[in-house]
Amino acid sequence: xxxxxxxxxxxxxxxxxxxxxxATYLRSQATLKERILSESTAAxxxxxxxxxxxxxxxxxxxxxxxxxxxxxxxxxxxxxGGYDAETRSTYDMWVERLQQLMISQLRNRSDYWQMRYIDxxxxxxxxxxxxxxxxxxxxxxxxxxxxxxxxxxxTSKLPAGAIYVSPLNLNREHGRIETPHRPTLRVATPVYSVxxxxxxxxxxxxxxxxxxxKIRMQDGHQVYLVNQDGFFLAHPDPAKTFGFDLGFDYxxxxxxxRLAEKLRGDANEFVEYVDEPELAGAEDxxxxxxxxxxxxxxxxxxxxxxxxxxxxxxxxxxxKLRNDFLVFGLxxxxxxxVAGLVWAGRxxxxxxxxxxxxxxxxxxxxxxxxxxxxxxxxxxALGQAFNRMMETLVSSESRFSNIINLAADAIVTVSEDQxxxxxxxxxxxxxxxxxxEVVGKPLDILIPQRFVNAHGQHMRGFVQEPHQARxxxxxxxxxxxRKDGTEFxxxxxxxxxxxxxxxxxxxxxxxxxxxxxxxxxIRRLNAGLEGRVAQxxxxxxxxxxxxxxxxxxxxxxxxxxxxxxxxxxxxxxxDCASRLDDQGRHYLQRIRSSTQHMGQLxxxxxxxxxxxxxxxxxxxxxxxxxxxxxxxxxxxxxPGRQVEFQTQDIMIADGDLRLLRIVLENLLSNAWKFTSRxxxxxxxxxxxxxxxxxxxxxVRDNGVGFDMTYADKLFGAFQRLHTPADFPGTGIGLATVxxxxxxxxxxxxxxxxxxxxxxxxxxxxPFSRPSPPENPS
Amino acid sequence: xxxxxxxxLLVEDNPDDEELTLRALRQNNILNQVSVARDGAEALDYxxxxxxxxxxxxxxxxxxxxxxxKLPKIDGLEVLRRVRADERTRLMPVVILTSSKExxxxxxxxxxxxxxxxxKPVDFNQFVTTVGQLGLYxxxxxxxxxx
Numbered sequence: 066x067x068x069x070x071x072x073x074x075x076x077x078x079x080x081x082x083x084x085x086x087x088a089t090y091l092r093s094q095a096t097l098k099e100r101i102l103s104e105s106t107a108a109x110x111x112x113x114x115x116x117x118x119x120x121x122x123x124x125x126x127x128x129x130x131x132x133x134x135x136x137x138x139x140x141x142x143x144x145x146g147g148y149d150a151e152t153r154s155t156y157d158m159w160v161e162r163l164q165q166l167m168i169s170q171l172r173n174r175s176d177y178w179q180m181r182y183i184d185x186x187x188x189x190x191x192x193x194x195x196x197x198x199x200x201x202x203x204x205x206x207x208x209x210x211x212x213x214x215x216x217x218x219x220t221s222k223l224p225a226g227a228i229y230v231s232p233l234n235l236n237r238e239h240g241r242i243e244t245p246h247r248p249t250l251r252v253a254t255p256v257y258s259v260x261x262x263x264x265x266x267x268x269x270x271x272x273x274x275x276x277x278x279k280i281r282m283q284d285g286h287q288v289y290l291v292n293q294d295g296f297f298l299a300h301p302d303p304a305k306t307f308g309f310d311l312g313f314d315y316x317x318x319x320x321x322x323r324l325a326e327k328l329r330g331d332a333n334e335f336v337e338y339v340d341e342p343e344l345a346g347a348e349d350x351x352x353x354x355x356x357x358x359x360x361x362x363x364x365x366x367x368x369x370x371x372x373x374x375x376x377x378x379x380x381x382x383x384x385k386l387r388n389d390f391l392v393f394g395l396x397x398x399x400x401x402x403v404a405g406l407v408w409a410g411r412x413x414x415x416x417x418x419x420x421x422x423x424x425x426x427x428x429x430x431x432x433x434x435x436x437x438x439x440x441x442x443x444x445x446a447l448g449q450a451f452n453r454m455m456e457t458l459v460s461s462e463s464r465f466s467n468i469i470n471l472a473a474d475a476i477v478t479v480s481e482d483q484x485x486x487x488x489x490x491x492x493x494x495x496x497x498x499x500x501x502e503v504v505g506k507p508l509d510i511l512i513p514q515r516f517v518n519a520h521g522q523h524m525r526g527f528v529q530e531p532h533q534a535r536x537x538x539x540x541x542x543x544x545x546x547r548k549d550g551t552e553f554x555x556x557x558x559x560x561x562x563x564x565x566x567x568x569x570x571x572x573x574x575x576x577x578x579x580x581x582x583x584x585x586x587i588r589r590l591n592a593g594l595e596g597r598v599a600q601x602x603x604x605x606x607x608x609x610x611x612x613x614x615x616x617x618x619x620x621x622x623x624x625x626x627x628x629x630x631x632x633x634x635x636x637x638x639x640d641c642a643s644r645l646d647d648q649g650r651h652y653l654q655r656i657r658s659s660t661q662h663m664g665q666l667x668x669x670x671x672x673x674x675x676x677x678x679x680x681x682x683x684x685x686x687x688x689x690x691x692x693x694x695x696x697x698x699x700x701x702x703x704p705g706r707q708v709e710f711q712t713q714d715i716m717i718a719d720g721d722l723r724l725l726r727i728v729l730e731n732l733l734s735n736a737w738k739f740t741s742r743x744x745x746x747x748x749x750x751x752x753x754x755x756x757x758x759x760x761x762x763x764v765r766d767n768g769v770g771f772d773m774t775y776a777d778k779l780f781g782a783f784q785r786l787h788t789p790a791d792f793p794g795t796g797i798g799l800a801t802v803x804x805x806x807x808x809x810x811x812x813x814x815x816x817x818x819x820x821x822x823x824x825x826x827x828x829x830x831p832f833s834r835p836s837p838p839e840n841p842s
Numbered sequence: 843x844x845x846x847x848x849x850x851l852l853v854e855d856n857p858d859d860e861e862l863t864l865r866a867l868r869q870n871n872i873l874n875q876v877s878v879a880r881d882g883a884e885a886l887d888y889x890x891x892x893x894x895x896x897x898x899x900x901x902x903x904x905x906x907x908x909x910x911x912k913l914p915k916i917d918g919l920e921v922l923r924r925v926r927a928d929e930r931t932r933l934m935p936v937v938i939l940t941s942s943k944e945x946x947x948x949x950x951x952x953x954x955x956x957x958x959x960x961x962k963p964v965d966f967n968q969f970v971t972t973v974g975q976l977g978l979y980x981x982x983x984x985x986x987x988x989x
Contacts, residue, residue, distance in 0.1 A: 617944055621912050624941040624964055629858030632966040636865060657966075664964030671943070 074405025075398065082394040082401075090390050097383045098338070101351070109355040109370040112276075116368075119176055119271060120359055123252035124228045126170060126177075127267045131256045135163035136182065139190065140264050160191050164202040167193040171200050178247070179270035182256070185221070185263055187212025209239060220253040220266040223362065229253045230360040233273050233298050233368065235310045242310060248273040248298070250359075273298075289371045291317045291354075295325050298368060321373055324352055328369055332356075338376070349376035415444040419451070431459055475574040481567060483508045483524065495555075495576045497548035513546045527561060528568065545574060553578050609678070616674040623667050631660040662793075669797035672727060676804045681721045683809075688716040688725065688762065692750045695729045699737045708740060713751040718762065720829045724805045731798035732764040732825050738792050739768030739823065759811070759828045767822040771815075779815055802827065848905035848981050849875040853885040853921065854939075855913050862966065863908070863939075863973060870974030874981055877904065882916025885909070886924060889931055903934060906980040909956075911940040911947055919950050926955040933987035935980055 130136070138159035142149040147156040154162075167180040171193055182191040189208040194201060211217050220229040231251035236243045250271040256264045277290065277299045290299035295316035296309045308315045318325040327335045336353030352373035360366045377384065422435050434455060435448035469476055475492035479485055484507055488500040496503075496511055503510065509517050520543075545555040558573040634653045642650070689712045696710050718725060733748065740746035747767045755761035771779070771786045779786070780803040785796040799813075802825075806813040810830025817823035850867075854860045860878055867876065879885035887893035889907075891900045907925070911918035918938065925931045937958040938951045951959050960976060963969050 617942065620943060621941045624962070625856050625859060627964045628941070628962060628966070628969065629856070629862065631964055632858070632862035632865070632969065635966040636862075661965050668943075 069409075072405075074409065075402040078401025078405070079394075079398045082397045086390045086394045090387055093386055094383050097386070098380065101379055101382070103336070109357075112370060113355070113357045116276065116357060116359060119276070120230055120250075120252060122174070123177070123269045123271060124254070126174070127228065127252055127254040127269050128226060130166065130170070130180070130182075130267045131254050133163070133166055135159050135166060136256055136264075136267075137259075139163065139182070140258050143184075161202075163191045164193055167191065168200050168202065171195045176271050176275070177269055178249075178272040179268075181268045181270075182265060183211055183217055183268060184265040186210070187214075187217050190265070216251045216253050216268060217266060220255050220268070221263060223255050225255060225257045227254065227362060229362060230366075232292060232366060235307050236270070246307065248277060248307065287372065287374070289317070289320075291328070291369050291371055293365065293367050293369075295328065317371065321352060321371070324354060324371055324373070328354060328356075328371070350374055351376060351379040411441065412444075415440055419444065419448065423451070426455065431455065473575075475572075475576075477508075477511070477572045477574065479508050479570040479572065481528070481569070483521075485511075486569065492574070495547075495553075495574060496545065502548075511546055513544050513552050516544060524559075524570070527559065527570075530561075542577075543574075545576070554581055612674065613678065616671055619667060620671045624664060627660045627664050627667075631657050631664075634660075662795075666795045666797070669795045669801070673797050673801045673804060676724060676727060676801050676808065679721065679724060679808075681724070681808055683719050683721060686718045686720055686722050686725050688718045688729070688750070688752075689713060691726055692716075692729050692733060695726070695733050696737075696748070699734060703737075706737075706741070706746065708737065708746040708748060711747075711749045711751075716750075716752050716762070718752075718760070718829055720809050721805075724808070728802050728805050728827065729764075731802050735794075735798060735825070736764055736766035736768065736823075738794070739770075739787075740766045741792075742769065743767055755828055759831065761826050761828050763824050763826040765822065765824040770817040770819050770821050770823045772819050773817060776815055776817070780813060799825075848986070849877060849902065850977075850981075851877050851879060851885065851888060851904035851907045853879045853882070853907065853909045853913065853918065855880050855910065859910070859962070862969065866966075866970040866973035867977055869970050870977055872974070872977035872981060874905070874977075881914040882918065882921045884915075885913075885921050886916065889925060889934075890928065900930070903931070905935070905986055907934060907936045908939045908976075909936055911938060911942055911951070919947075919954060922951065922954045922956060935984070935986070937976060937980065939976075 138149050138152060138154055139156065141151060142154065142156035142159055149155070149159065163182060171177055171180060178195050180193050181189055184190050187210050189203075189211060192203040192208060194203060216229060216231045223229060229252070231249075231253070233248055233250050236247040236249040250273050251268055252271065253266050253268040255266050258264050287301055288299070289297055291297055292309075294309065295318050297306045297315065297317070300306050305315050316325065317328065323337075323339075324335075327337075333356045334354070336351070339350050339352065341347040341349050350373055352371070354369045354371040356367045356369045358364055358367045418439065419435060422433060426433050434452045437445060437448045437452070440448045470490045472489060472491045473494075475495040476487075476489040477485060477492050478487045484505060485503050488498070488503050493499055509520075512520050543555050543557050544552050546552055554577050556575045556577050560571050562569050562571065634656045638645070638650060638653050645653070692712050693710075700706070700708070729750075733750070736748045740748065743766075745767070749765045750763070751765075752760050752762045769787075769792075775786055780799045785794060787794070803813045806827045806829065811828035813825070813827040815823060815825045850872075852860065852863060854863060860880075864876060867874075877888060879888050884894070885907075888895045888898065889903075891898045909918045909921060913921070918940070922936055922938075925934060925936060935957045936955070937960060938947075938956045939960050939962060940947065941962050943961050948959055958976070960972060963972060
């Protein structure tokens, strides 16, 4: 096992390194190659730029020279026989001035080696040479005719301001190639008179050797410069250059036929990786070129920078990368192998130990645990988890068996052939058998004889059900048979489990004798209760009707005699006044005031009974408005009194409008009444949150107040704390207030101190609005 | 139109109330003829000229009926219902004059077509004032419906 693990480790490490390495290498290789190829010609761009800059500078210098006064002066002097009358200068004087200009220019341009002015017939007029650091004008007798040279004939054809750039070739003096060879490039521009006559050319000779030196070596690699015909201008072997001048035929064609072929095409740039066949023994290489079009007036002329490198040189960075990968990969693989071997040893030993422990536990030694001291890392965690699992298992097993044993229900397991397998203590209690007596016996002994068949059928049906574990007929009512032969009603849940390929049934049986009796009792009580409720309701309805009839009768019949007494007394006072003395008239007045008081009592009683009976219809009630209306009525009844009245600006309550009005009438008229002796009577009505989520409203006055000792009597009917002589009243008002407030689900209370006024508070129950009032039809 | 020609029908079973009402009318100088019916049945007989009042001139209709609600035989509301149901008395002004302030009576009274609903106060002085205003309104100010 150890070897297997180690081997696997090495293999996995190796393949990972190999795959990763290959992928990285291939991608880097492709990128590098691309970059090398593109940069190989990009490096030439700087050379091209330099060349172009040089030519451009020469062009500007030539044009400058063509426009200088000496050129004009020479032309004028030649036209007038050698003397320029305009400036009083001779021809020679102008030539000398031109030479001075050329000398000063040559001093600044190390690339130039010659400047000339050649007249329209090809004869040199002014020429200054810069040879080996010495700048000097060439004497008149040494001047030559260059009429047949291409740079003269070609430039003469150009318009003013245009420029001619000659091919790069070896300089010739008097028709022969000068030695040592002087590779030269000529930049020329035509000179025109003010009348537009062609008056020769200005020519600047550039010394190309310095430029070619740069070209020869690029990053230590071989680079060639060839012209449009494939002749070498720069070559590691100088003897192979300028073949066209020196009369030998050695071209790019002979060295790199493929490059020469590509060069003849239109492409300005070309790079190629040449994969040579292995057998030929030749090395793979990279070659290419970049064309430089130096003559704007003649695009057919170009130079090409060409190169050819062995692939090993060109792609040296790639090779290095590959080697690095190989070394690195081998290192990792070796490390992997060593680590794998070490780890595998530890791993296999610990695994073997764990397996042994598990095996012993499986044999029944549930007290056994994994020795954690010898375990590391995952094995330690695994051992811990294993031990925890064992603890949980052991404790859950013991808990489970405790539950089974302590359960009040009978729990009986039954085998597939309907024999009892286990019988808990609950079962012993319920059936009266001990476990020893029934284990192994058929289940039928627990079932009344007449149900045995039906039960058997039921069980067979259950067996054939496809479900693996399932409860059968939850809470099925069955009958059980006790050991003493008595039957009992029971509720049974049966579930089926497959245990080791065999079916086992577990029956939970509950003796419901007691429960059935209790249920029966509840049913009986309920029936009785319903009957009693119906009876009480009927009685209440009757009582309510009687009360209504009574209050109607009180309101109607009791008042009629009172009215008679009062009326007759009045009639007596009016009609028989002459026959009555003061005492008699006083008595009659007493009769009248008593009857009127009783009339008031009756009215108040009716209000109280109405408050008791009325159906509450809650709706938003503007208590501020209501209080002001009530107060206005009080004021109207007694316009002589000065009472200050204040209410909270906005006070919306949720209650029955008519009943709330009665509440305010009572409270405010009380306040009105009990402030009748106050110097500055003041009544206030407002509200505040009472702290239990409800709003409390209060009416406060600065009247006589009352003794809090009697506060509990305040809200009882007919309870009065003042004599009628002090303050009239029936003692029903606050009882009515309390009745109404209670009907709303609120409460009423009062606070006072004798002589310091009183406050009456009430709430109207939780602020929940019931369904809107029904329309009285 | 001679005011004396306008008669009043008072439907009142309580002799005390009858006497006090008549007294109150007198004290208010309402001297119109007042007929009194002491139960609902008698009131209907009077109005429809039947029974004991068979000989009464049907054209002599009271200018106003003062109707108590709690009456023997036929109660006041039933009397009102029948008065409103009959073509001859449909438009006759009926004022309910009663001790009851029960909402149900008020609602039923108006629903059956009472022209007014007045609660007799216990205080006789108030009662006199009330009856005076009643007579003034119905017998003097109010234009009776066409006969």
